[in-house]
Amino acid sequence: MKNPFRYGEAVLGENFADRKEELNELVRDLSDCERIFLISPRRYGKTSLIMNVLEVLKLKGICTVYIDLYKATSLHKLLEIYVREITRAVETKFERMLDFFKKTLPGLRPKVTVDPDGTTSIGIEYANSKEDTFRFLDKIFDLPQKLAVEKKRNFVVVFDEFQEIREFNGEAIEKAMRASIQHQDKVAYLFAGSKRHLLYDMVANRSRAFYMMGRVMTLEKIQRTEFIEFLFDTFQNTGFSIEQNSIEHVLNLVEDFPYNAQFFCHKLWDNFYDTKEINLQDIEPTLDQILTENTPIYLSIWDGLSLLQRRLLEAIVHAGSKDILTNKSIKKYDLGNISANQTALKSLMEKQILDRENDVFCFTDVFFKEWIRRKI
Ligand SMILES: Nc1ncnc2c1ncn2[C@@H]1O[C@H](COP(=O)(O)OP(=O)(O)OP(=O)(O)O)[C@@H](O)[C@H]1O
Ligand SMILES: [Mg+2]
Numbered sequence: 001m002k003n004p005f006r007y008g009e010a011v012l013g014e015n016f017a018d019r020k021e022e023l024n025e026l027v028r029d030l031s032d033c034e035r036i037f038l039i040s041p042r043r044y045g046k047t048s049l050i051m052n053v054l055e056v057l058k059l060k061g062i063c064t065v066y067i068d069l070y071k072a073t074s075l076h077k078l079l080e081i082y083v084r085e086i087t088r089a090v091e092t093k094f095e096r097m098l099d100f101f102k103k104t105l106p107g108l109r110p111k112v113t114v115d116p117d118g119t120t121s122i123g124i125e126y127a128n129s130k131e132d133t134f135r136f137l138d139k140i141f142d143l144p145q146k147l148a149v150e151k152k153r154n155f156v157v158v159f160d161e162f163q164e165i166r167e168f169n170g171e172a173i174e175k176a177m178r179a180s181i182q183h184q185d186k187v188a189y190l191f192a193g194s195k196r197h198l199l200y201d202m203v204a205n206r207s208r209a210f211y212m213m214g215r216v217m218t219l220e221k222i223q224r225t226e227f228i229e230f231l232f233d234t235f236q237n238t239g240f241s242i243e244q245n246s247i248e249h250v251l252n253l254v255e256d257f258p259y260n261a262q263f264f265c266h267k268l269w270d271n272f273y274d275t276k277e278i279n280l281q282d283i284e285p286t287l288d289q290i291l292t293e294n295t296p297i298y299l300s301i302w303d304g305l306s307l308l309q310r311r312l313l314e315a316i317v318h319a320g321s322k323d324i325l326t327n328k329s330i331k332k333y334d335l336g337n338i339s340a341n342q343t344a345l346k347s348l349m350e351k352q353i354l355d356r357e358n359d360v361f362c363f364t365d366v367f368f369k370e371w372i373r374r375k376i
Contacts, residue, residue: 004234005266007259010047012055017222017230017258019049025217026053030156030188031060035181035214037162038192039199041355042364043259044219046192050158062154063089065144069161075168076130079140084113084123086143090151094120104146105136137173141180148186155187162191163198174202174209182213189214197349197356221256224248231265235278240269242278249283255366263367264290291371298371301353308336308344310376313353317372321361 006015029036030053040046047068054064065085072078083105087097094112101110101122109125124133124140133140144155159165165173181189191214193199202210222230228247235242250268254260267286272278302310315324315333323329325341335341345361348354353368354361363369 001238003266003269004238005231005262005269007262007266010051011045011262012048012051016048016052017227018052019045019222019226022049022217022219023053023056026050026190027056027060030057030190031062031154033154033185033188035189036191037199037203037214037216038190038219039196039216040194040219041196041357041362042194042352043257044194044221045258046194046219047160049219050160050190050192054156054158057156062156063144063148063151065089065155065157067157067159069159069164072164072168075173076133078165078168079133079137080111080124083140083143084111084121086147086155086157087123088119088121089155090147090153092151097122100147100150104143105139108132108136137176138180141177142184144187145180145184148184156190157187158190158192160192161194163193163195163202166198166202171209178209178213194352222258224251224256227251227256227258227261231261234265235269238269240272240276240278242268243280246278246280246283249280253283253287253366253370257366260366287370290367291374294367294371295375298368298375301368302372302376305348306344308340309348311335312341312344312348313372314376316354316361316363317369322359324361 004015026036026038026049038046038050050066054066057064065082065088067078067082067085069078072081083101087101090097097120098110098112101108105124111123111125113121113123115121144157148155165177181187191199191210200216202208203213203216205211228244228251231247231250232242232244235247247265250264251261254264264286267290268278268282271286271289272282305313311333312324312335315329315335319329319333324333325335325338329335330341336344345354345356349356352364355364356362
C-alpha cells in the first residue's frame, strides 16, 4: 500500500484537504474574469489549491493555463513556455492552431511539441532571436484574449511564483503585460507567490506597473477542524487506528503548517505500518527521528549563516518572534546594532528561512526551529 500522506508536491483529489471556502471563492471569481493575487508564506498550499481550482474550471469548459515562473530561467524562456501552454489549453485542430499562430505572430518560427499523451502544442522556437521575440511581446500577451474570443471560451491564466518576473529585465515586461491584460475581458489572471514583501510591493506600490491590478487574497493555514478530519480520515481509510488528540498533538508540534503536518503523518504511517496503531506517546519519538534525520541538512544551513544570523534565530526560538529587537533582547542574545540586525533579518528572509508578517518573524520550517531549540 502506498503512503497516502504526500508532501513536497502539489496535492490533488483525495490527497487534498478541501479548502472549500477558498476553492469556491477562487472558482467563482476566476469564472468572472477577475484578477487576483494569491499570497501566503511558503508551503501553505497555494499550488495545491490552484491545481484543484483549475480542475473545477476545466470541467466548466474554461481554458486553463498554469505557468510556474521558477521553471523560466529567462524572459525568452518564459515567453516560450507561455505560448506553448496557451496553445495546449485549447483543444483544437492542430492545423488551425498553426494558422492562428502564423497570423498572430508573423515572423516568429513556431515549435511543435507532441506530449506522450498525444497532446500537441505550439511554442515559439527557441532559435528565434530574443529581439524578434520581444518585438511581439504585446501580441504574445494578447494571445489568450484573442483565442478566447475566437473559441468563445474564457481563459484563466495562472502565474505561480509571480514575483520572479522581477528578475527579468525589470519593469519593461511588467508594463507590457499590464498594457495587454488590463483590457482583456475574457481572461482571468491569478498571480500567486510566497515572497510576500515582493508581491505586496508589486500591487500596492503606486510606481509599479501592477499597482491595483487585482485584489489580494491571502491564504491562511488550513482550518484546524477541517485538517484534523482530513488527517484522521486518511489514517482510518488505510486501516490505522489513531485518536484525534494524537493528531491534535501533531498539529500543535508543527504549528498547523500543512507541509510539516503531512510530513509528520507520512513518517508516522511508515513507522507504524506493521501494527497500524498509533498512540499519543508515539508522537514525540517520531519528532526526534525527523529532527535527527534532518540534522545534516540543518547543519549545513546553520554552517552557512553568519554569527549574527544564528543569534537572531536563537532569539526568535527562545524569546518568541515578536519584539526581538528590543534593547532587552539585543542585550540578552548579544545581537548587533539596529541596522546590522535588519540586514541579517532581511538576508534570512531572502534565504526563506524566516518569513515576516508585520513585525512578527516566523520560521518557514517549524522542524528547523525545533532543531535549533533542542540541538543548539
Ligand atoms: N489542502 C491541502 N491538503 C493537504 N495537504 C496540503 C494542502 N495544502 C498543502 N498541503 C501540504 O503542503 C505541501 C505544500 O503544498 P504546496 O506545494 O501546494 O504549497 P505552496 O504554498 O505552493 O508551497 P511553495 O511556497 O513551496 O510553492 C503539500 O505537498 C502537502 O503536503
Ligand atoms: Mg507552490
